Amino acid sequence: MVITGKFAKWLNTNFEGRVWFMEPMSKHTYFKIGGPADALVTPETNDEVISLVKEAIQNNVPWMVIGGGSNLIVKDSGIKGIVIKIMHQKGWTSLENYSANCVKVTASAGIRLGYLCRYTFERGLQGMDFAVGIPGTVGGAITMNAGSGRGAIQDVLSEIQVLLPEGSIRRFQKDDFSFSYRSFDLKKEKSSDVYECPVILEGVFELRPGDSETIKKEAESALSERQAKQPSGSASAGCFFKNPSPQNSAGKLIDLAGFKGYRVGGAVVSDKHANFIINSGTATSEDVLKLAEIIQKKVFEMFGIELEPEVRIVG
Numbered sequence: 001m002v003i004t005g006k007f008a009k010w011l012n013t014n015f016e017g018r019v020w021f022m023e024p025m026s027k028h029t030y031f032k033i034g035g036p037a038d039a040l041v042t043p044e045t046n047d048e049v050i051s052l053v054k055e056a057i058q059n060n061v062p063w064m065v066i067g068g069g070s071n072l073i074v075k076d077s078g079i080k081g082i083v084i085k086i087m088h089q090k091g092w093t094s095l096e097n098y099s100a101n102c103v104k105v106t107a108s109a110g111i112r113l114g115y116l117c118r119y120t121f122e123r124g125l126q127g128m129d130f131a132v133g134i135p136g137t138v139g140g141a142i143t144m145n146a147g148s149g150r151g152a153i154q155d156v157l158s159e160i161q162v163l164l165p166e167g168s169i170r171r172f173q174k175d176d177f178s179f180s181y182r183s184f185d186l187k188k189e190k191s192s193d194v195y196e197c198p199v200i201l202e203g204v205f206e207l208r209p210g211d212s213e214t215i216k217k218e219a220e221s222a223l224s225e226r227q228a229k230q231p232s233g234s235a236s237a238g239c240f241f242k243n244p245s246p247q248n249s250a251g252k253l254i255d256l257a258g259f260k261g262y263r264v265g266g267a268v269v270s271d272k273h274a275n276f277i278i279n280s281g282t283a284t285s286e287d288v289l290k291l292a293e294i295i296q297k298k299v300f301e302m303f304g305i306e307l308e309p310e311v312r313i314v315g
Helices: 006-012 045-059 113-122 138-143 211-228 248-255 284-301
Strands: 019-024 036-041 063-066 072-074 079-085 091-098 100-107 156-163 171-172 177-180 181-184 201-210 266-267 276-278 312-315
Touching: 006 019, 006 045, 006 181, 045 063, 045 156, 045 201, 072 284, 079 211, 100 113, 113 211, 113 248, 138 201, 171 211, 177 248, 201 284, 248 284, 276 284
Parallel strands: 036 079, 063 079, 072 312
Antiparallel strands: 019 036, 091 100, 100 201, 156 171, 156 201, 177 181, 266 276
């Protein structure tokens, strides 16, 4: 454990009742696996996030920010340093009519993506239907460029406020973003380099006015479509691998390789969607990562395609 003495006392003083030492990360990931974090803290405001990061930097303590843990695998060895869980922030949303054809919705990073979807649907705003049923927080969705066959965050995100690694708060416009499939980078000014590990504090989304009832029906259709194709009610991190191409989805390749139902320890490939690895109840991170490695090796042998994890693996 790297958190001791003065810094541990600072955490207890400033986050009483909201800091846990040697906290099992299995309690904070959808996969329900993962070893302990030296400390896990649940700040309620952006100011608290900022103070946590700055204090960690001053004390040379590693830190990382997570949302709901929906796309996260923590190794059995756990995480050194502080885990800052922003999902318990006091979330907020606001909107403004930018033009006749555009409404800007601002959302704090810690609120659930599902809440943001409902917020926009109820107000007759189009553009977020691609995100229906995607778990996690707004901040996590931006970081992963979350999406579906209907679209992705990059289609609607116009502005972000971030905490940069050195501790400064900045606002960036769309021209400063670099999106790719399930990936988001923030370009440095006048440089091709990108900022490493910026912390998303809020996002601004450009949506279109529409008919509320029509939008709700489209959202229900999108959710039904998603539920029909993907397993529900099981502990997992969603789609495990990125799709190599529209023609060769990861699920299709894994299915053709014969992995549906394949098991390593408590980790098993879903019978419903082969790109889902499920925790059957006793899985460890080692089980999951070993199963993923076997899948990658076999798919490469059969098709010459290297599957790249979509999930974030830490620890």
